[in-house]
Amino acid sequence: MSARALSAERLWARLMELGRIGALPGGGVNRQALSAEEIEAWRLLIGWGAQAGLVPSTDDAGNLFLAWRAGDTALPPVMAGSHIDSQPTGGLFDGAFGTLAALEAVIALKESGHRPCRPVLVVAWMNEEGSRFAPGMMGSEVFAGRRSLAEIRAVRDAQGVGVGEALDRLHAAFPQIERRSPGFPVAAYVEPHIEQADMLEASGAVIGVVSGIQGKKTFEMTIVGRQAHAGTEPMVRRSDALQAFARVACAMQAQMEREDEAVRFTIGRIEVEPNAPSVVPALVRFCIDLRHPDNGVLDRLGRRLEALLAEHAAPCAFEARRLVDAPSNGFDERLRAIIGRSARERGYPVLDLLSAAGHDARQMAALAPSAMIFIPCRGGLSHHPDEWAEPEHIAAGATVLLDVLAELTSPAHHEGDPR
Amino acid sequence: MSARALSAERLWARLMELGRIGALPGGGVNRQALSAEEIEAWRLLIGWGAQAGLVPSTDDAGNLFLAWRAGDTALPPVMAGSHIDSQPTGGLFDGAFGTLAALEAVIALKESGHRPCRPVLVVAWMNEEGSRFAPGMMGSEVFAGRRSLAEIRAVRDAQGVGVGEALDRLHAAFPQIERRSPGFPVAAYVEPHIEQADMLEASGAVIGVVSGIQGKKTFEMTIVGRQAHAGTEPMVRRSDALQAFARVACAMQAQMEREDEAVRFTIGRIEVEPNAPSVVPALVRFCIDLRHPDNGVLDRLGRRLEALLAEHAAPCAFEARRLVDAPSNGFDERLRAIIGRSARERGYPVLDLLSAAGHDARQMAALAPSAMIFIPCRGGLSHHPDEWAEPEHIAAGATVLLDVLAELTSPAHHEGDPR
Numbered sequence: 001m002s003a004r005a006l007s008a009e010r011l012w013a014r015l016m017e018l019g020r021i022g023a024l025p026g027g028g029v030n031r032q033a034l035s036a037e038e039i040e041a042w043r044l045l046i047g048w049g050a051q052a053g054l055v056p057s058t059d060d061a062g063n064l065f066l067a068w069r070a071g072d073t074a075l076p077p078v079m080a081g082s083h084i085d086s087q088p089t090g091g092l093f094d095g096a097f098g099t100l101a102a103l104e105a106v107i108a109l110k111e112s113g114h115r116p117c118r119p120v121l122v123v124a125w126m127n128e129e130g131s132r133f134a135p136g137m138m139g140s141e142v143f144a145g146r147r148s149l150a151e152i153r154a155v156r157d158a159q160g161v162g163v164g165e166a167l168d169r170l171h172a173a174f175p176q177i178e179r180r181s182p183g184f185p186v187a188a189y190v191e192p193h194i195e196q197a198d199m200l201e202a203s204g205a206v207i208g209v210v211s212g213i214q215g216k217k218t219f220e221m222t223i224v225g226r227q228a229h230a231g232t233e234p235m236v237r238r239s240d241a242l243q244a245f246a247r248v249a250c251a252m253q254a255q256m257e258r259e260d261e262a263v264r265f266t267i268g269r270i271e272v273e274p275n276a277p278s279v280v281p282a283l284v285r286f287c288i289d290l291r292h293p294d295n296g297v298l299d300r301l302g303r304r305l306e307a308l309l310a311e312h313a314a315p316c317a318f319e320a321r322r323l324v325d326a327p328s329n330g331f332d333e334r335l336r337a338i339i340g341r342s343a344r345e346r347g348y349p350v351l352d353l354l355s356a357a358g359h360d361a362r363q364m365a366a367l368a369p370s371a372m373i374f375i376p377c378r379g380g381l382s383h384h385p386d387e388w389a390e391p392e393h394i395a396a397g398a399t400v401l402l403d404v405l406a407e408l409t410s411p412a413h414h415e416g417d418p419r
Numbered sequence: 420m421s422a423r424a425l426s427a428e429r430l431w432a433r434l435m436e437l438g439r440i441g442a443l444p445g446g447g448v449n450r451q452a453l454s455a456e457e458i459e460a461w462r463l464l465i466g467w468g469a470q471a472g473l474v475p476s477t478d479d480a481g482n483l484f485l486a487w488r489a490g491d492t493a494l495p496p497v498m499a500g501s502h503i504d505s506q507p508t509g510g511l512f513d514g515a516f517g518t519l520a521a522l523e524a525v526i527a528l529k530e531s532g533h534r535p536c537r538p539v540l541v542v543a544w545m546n547e548e549g550s551r552f553a554p555g556m557m558g559s560e561v562f563a564g565r566r567s568l569a570e571i572r573a574v575r576d577a578q579g580v581g582v583g584e585a586l587d588r589l590h591a592a593f594p595q596i597e598r599r600s601p602g603f604p605v606a607a608y609v610e611p612h613i614e615q616a617d618m619l620e621a622s623g624a625v626i627g628v629v630s631g632i633q634g635k636k637t638f639e640m641t642i643v644g645r646q647a648h649a650g651t652e653p654m655v656r657r658s659d660a661l662q663a664f665a666r667v668a669c670a671m672q673a674q675m676e677r678e679d680e681a682v683r684f685t686i687g688r689i690e691v692e693p694n695a696p697s698v699v700p701a702l703v704r705f706c707i708d709l710r711h712p713d714n715g716v717l718d719r720l721g722r723r724l725e726a727l728l729a730e731h732a733a734p735c736a737f738e739a740r741r742l743v744d745a746p747s748n749g750f751d752e753r754l755r756a757i758i759g760r761s762a763r764e765r766g767y768p769v770l771d772l773l774s775a776a777g778h779d780a781r782q783m784a785a786l787a788p789s790a791m792i793f794i795p796c797r798g799g800l801s802h803h804p805d806e807w808a809e810p811e812h813i814a815a816g817a818t819v820l821l822d823v824l825a826e827l828t829s830p831a832h833h834e835g836d837p838r
Contacts, residue, residue, distance in 0.1 A: 089646065089693045089701075131695040197651035216650065218696060227508065229801040230685035230708040231635065231776035232616035235676060242686055243672050249665035257654060266649035267661055268696045270689065274508045276550040277637060277687045277706040279802045282508075287696040289649040357650035382648040383698045 006108035006402050008395035014100050015394065018044060018084065019092035028385020029092060033085040033127030033138070034062065034166035039173050041084050045103070045124060046177070052107045054122065057178040060149055061142035062126035062167045065180075068106050071116040071409065076185035078116075078408045079368075080105065080401060081123035082193055083139075083360060087131050091387020093377060093394075098192040099124045101398035108402050109409075116409030118187060125360045126167075132157045133166075134287070135218055135324045140360035143182040144367045188335060188408050189364040192373040192397045194389050196357045198380030205351035206396050207343035208374030212330040213355045213362045214262075214293040217302045217322065220285065221309055223248070224317040227274065227282035242272055242281040244316040251308045252288075259301065264291040264356060287323075293354050295327045328354075329362055335371035335404075342403035348396050357382075373397050373404070425527035425821050427814035433519050434813065437463060437503065438511035447804020448511060452504040452546030452557070453481065453585035458592050460503050464522070464543060465596070471526045473541065476597040479568055480561035481545035481586045484599075487525050490535040490828065495604035497535075497827045498787075499524065499820060500542035501612055502558075502779060506550050510806020512796060512813075517611040518543045520817035527821050528828075535828030537606060544779045545586075551576045552585075553688075553706065554637055554743045559779035562601040563786045607754060607827050608783040611792040611816045613808050615776045617799030624770035625815050626762035627793030631749040632774045632781045633681075633712040636721045636741065639704065640728055642667070643736040646693065646701035661691055661700040663735040670727045671707075678720065683710040683775060706742075712773055714746045747773075748781055754790035754823075761822035767815050776801075792816050792823070 021041045022031030031037040042064055046056045049066035057065045067077070082098025102122040109116070125143075130136020133155045141147040153164030171179065195201075200208050225241030249267055256265035269287040288305060292298040306320045336352075343350045355372065364370045375397035378388040440460045441450030450456040461483055465475045468485035476484045486496070501517025521541040528535070544562075549555020552574045560566040572583030590598065614620075619627050644660030668686055675684035688706040707724060711717040725739045755771075762769045774791065783789045794816035797807040 087693065087695055087698060089698075129695075130697065131693075134696050136697075195651075196648045214650070227803045229615045229776060229803075230687055231633070231683055231710050232614075232799060232801065233683070234680060235682060235684065236680070240685070242689065243668065246665040246668035246672065249662065250669050253662050253665065261653060261655070263654060264650055264652070265654065266659070266697070266699055268649055268698050268700060269694050270661065270691055272689055274506065274550075275688050276506055276548075276802075277553050278549065278555075278685070278708050279506055279508075279687050280685055281687060289697050291650050357648060380651060382651065383695075384646045384648075 004108060004112045004402055004406065006104050006398055008391065011100055011104040011398055012391050012394060014048065015092060015096055018096050018100065022086065024089060024385055026385060028387070029086045029090055030088050031084065031086040032088060032132040033129065034163065034170055035132070038085055039170060042174065045084070045099070048103060049122070052110060054106065057180055058171065058174065059143065059180045059182040061139045061152065061182045062170050063139040063143060063182065064124040066103065066122040068110060068116070068120040071118040073119055075118035076187040077119035077121045078188050078405060079121040079123050079186045080190045080405060082191050083125045083128035085127055085129050087129050087383045089385055090129070090383055091385060093194045093387055093389045094196065094382050095128055097194055097389065097394060097397070101192045101401055104398050105402040105405055109406060114406055117411045118409055120405060120409060128360055133163050137358065137360055137363055138163065140363035144363040145183055146363055146366065186368040189361060189368050189370040190335065190373065190401060190404055191359060191361040192375070192401050193359060194377040194382060195374040196377060196380065196382035199353050200351055200374060200376035201380065203351050204349055206348040206375065206393055207350050207400055208353045209336050209340045209350060210331055210355050210372035210374055211336065211352055212328055213358055214291050215295050215298040215328040216289070216291045216324055216326045216358050217298060218324040219288040219305065220321045220323055221288065222319045223284045223313050225280070225282055228280040230278040230280055233280055238280050239315045240280050241284040241316050244313045245270070245284040245286060247312040248309055251312045252305055255304060255308060262292055263301065291356060293328050298327070326358065326362060329365050331361070331365060331371040332369035335369055338404050338407055339371055339373055339400060342400045346396070346399060346403070348400065373400050423527060423531045423821055423825065425523050425817055427810065430519055430523040430817055431810050431813060433467065434511060434515060437515050437519065441505065443508065443804055445804060447806070448505045448509055449507050450503065450505040451507060451551040452548065453582065453589055454551070457504055458589060461593065464503070464518070467522060468541070471529060473525065476599055477590065477593065478562065478599045478601040480558045480571065480601045481589050482558040482562060482601065483543040485522065485541040487529060487535070487539040490537040492538055494537035495606040496538035496540045497607050497824060498540040498542055498605045499609045499824060501610050502544045502547035504546055504548050506548050506802045508804055509802055510804060512613045512806055512808045513615065513801050514547055516613055516808065516813060516816070520611045520820055523817050524821040524824055528824060533825055536830045537828055539824060539828060547779055552582050556777065556779055556782055557582065559782035563782040564602055565782055565785065605787040608780060608787050608789040609754065609792065609820060609823055610778060610780040611794070611820050612778060613796040613801060614793040615796060615799065615801035618772050619770055619793060619795035620799065622770050623768055625767040625794065625812055626769050626819055627772045628755050628759045628769060629750055629774050629791035629793055630755065630771055631747055632777055633710050634714050634717040634747040635708070635710045635743055635745045635777050636717060637743040638707040638724065639740045639742055640707065641738045642703045642732050644699070644701055647699040649697040649699055652699055657699050658734045659699050660703040660735050663732045664689070664703040664705060666731040667728055670731045671724055674723060674727060681711055682720065710775060712747050717746070745777065745781060748784055750780070750784060750790040751788035754788055757823050757826055758790055758792055758819060761819045765818060765822070767819065792819050
């Protein structure tokens with residue numbers, strides 16, 4: 001297995017080239033889902049795939065597939081990849097690494113003379129990040145049958161543009177490529193990704209075998225006060241929605257800091273109306289991101305946050321909506337074993353770890369045996385222009401994927417594969 | 420004096436007509452400074468002035484004047500009016516009442532055969548509200564020599580449009596009207612306005628003789644944290660700018676609630692970066708509006724707010740900028756006496772009161788004897804679509820202004836007027 005090698009130089013060069021699409025002046029990228037930048041990135045990927053004889057297709061949910069149509073094409077394909085959309089001030093590796101590593105691994109397999117027993121698909125999922133259209137993981141959730149196409153098409157961005165409209169624009173830009181229905185059968189799914197935390201770095205490991213993804217809940221909470229003149233309305237008579245928000249946020253933060261260290265609690269987004277300097281705010285809407293590996297704790301903390309909103313919003317009115325309610329999941333044990341073995345045979349230090357971040361693999365695990373390969377990122381920093389992964393770790397992650405894809409498409413593996 | 424009357428019906432009808440420019444679907448108006456709506460409102464005012472033989476002019480700061488060129492035109496004019504810009508979700512009376520009351524009073528004076536000893540100017544000041552371009556009172560501040568034209572021209576709105584550019588667009592829309600330099604001599608300035616508080620309503624008074632305007636400070640404060648992934652970054656390692664804001668806001672609110680009941684403390688505007696649901700916020704910028712009638716207390720509270728930012732922003736970095744620093748001022752005693760006498764002669768119940776809200780008259784008081792005439796507004800509510808003034812109070816305020824303008828432009832008054 002160790003005889004095969006991929007072009008680490010080309011993989012790195014392509015990561016840098018993809019990073020120029022939506023590049024921010026000070027570094028990092030803004031390549032949000034279904035944007036003009038993502039369309040440009042599709043063109044680049046489809047072109048690279050075509051050079052290697054890979055056939056592009058898409059589906060109604062705006063996922064991009066590059067197919068190596070080999071082996072028994074009646075068999076469900078093995079799939080690998082990630083996403084190429086980014087946060088508004090994101091880094092060059094989150095998502096892009098997984099998709100380009102899969103592309104490079106497939107090219108290397110082809111060029112090595114490997115004869116797969118079944119097709120292999122490289123995938124770039126639509127809107128993993130969820131920053132423009134919330135919540136994210138839209139492409140993989142529709143693919144896995146966890147959300148309907150109608151539901152995601154109705155979501156709008158801050159400018160009022162709908163996913164439906166943006167999807168139609170994406171598809172119109174690629175009239176020549178085949179369009180499938182989402183959710184066709186898949187034999188296995190493997191997603192390489194940067195860790196977005198620093199456990200690998202701290203332990204000196206290069207390959208993370210991901211045991212599962214910690215549970216996540218997101219809420220959209222609204223506090224409704226009463227607009228008034230900042231210079232005249234006496235303080236005691238106000239229903240100031242922003243002050244109510246500050247009370248609620250402090251109470252929630254204090255509560256979460258009393259919990260165990262695995263809690264991740266974030267208020268990342270807030271909108272205020274009318275948001276004018278001399279007007280007492282009438283309305284505050286904010287988003288909570290809550291994660292914990294233990295589903296029991298996660299459920300309890302979710303209820304606690306809703307209770308704290310109710311306790312501290314007065315005299316304002318309030319409302320809490322649950323957007324995402326995803327319990328922790330475990331990845332496929334056989335795939336995890338293959339990843340760990342491949343890494344050890346290559347001589348990479350290995351660590352088993354839980355993913356604190358959500359990934360499309362969480363959705364795919366509902367549809368097919370799935371797993372993830374993590375590599376370190378500097379200081380654990382992600383969702384930030386300074387996000388960074390070392391070239392040798394990029395090469396290591398892609399090489400392990402190459403070996404895993406070789407094994408998953410070998411005839412021996414095929415025979416043992418429950419269908 | 421009581422023989423003269425103005426057309427209360429026409430004044431009310433014009434207030435309603437002006438309120439249709441920028442009207443919001445559920446009531447109220449959005450007619451922000453230098454917007455297309457304000458340009459449309461200028462056209463309406465200039466047209467109404469022309470019907471009455473009033474000559475329009477403007478100045479480099481975008482103030483609009485309608486002149487009754489009568490009497491000794493070499494003498495400084497008496498000036499009356501207010502502003503016609505609104506908050507983004509403002510009411511029909513804040514500002515518009517003062518400008519239209521002045522227009523109607525001048526028309527009534529003309530039609531009554533009154534022969535003024537000097538010219539009378541109706542004014543609509545540029546950007547009193549300061550919601551689009553902060554801080555407000557731009558037109559009157561430049562006119563009174565308290566800010567430079569270059570300084571206000573450099574201010575930008577949230578979309579990046581500068582005051583300079585917007586002013587040029589305004590002036591280009593009215594190429595035919597004379598343009599003067601701001602700050603020409605004025606004999607006296609009188610501004611009618613809704614109270615924006617409920618002291619008149621509570622006491623049953625119809626006319627408020629405004630003794631002065633309470634002091635105001637505004638701050639723009641910035642908290643700089645470190646952007647990170649909401650799902651992975653441990654809570655203890657975060658520098659979450661929004662959580663720091665919540666701590667700072669709660670500490671400030673608690674402190675201000677311990678002060679006397681005359682304090683007005685508001686955080687009306689907040690911006691968060693990157694403001695994405697699954698990213699720990701990197702930066703929060705917010706505006707504070709602080710008012711108190713006692714200049715010593717105001718200064719002390721301003722310093723206290725800056726200290727509270729420093730105490731509670733850690734581990735984030737922070738910065739405080741002072742935007743507005745206006746002490747309390749008192750209006751001209753002789754003008755106040757004339758207003759009080761005029762109201763009593765008309766049989767309107769009178770109350771002397773302090774204005775909690777800022778007004779252009781604060782700036783004009785630095786340039787010329789100035790005063791304000793308040794009328795009640797329902798429940799004291801302002802900066803809100805539901806803002807409301809009764810037609811009989813509108814008529815009363817304009818009638819008192821009519822009498823005041825008659826006296827200020829009578830030859831007797833002129834002779835006694837120190838020049």
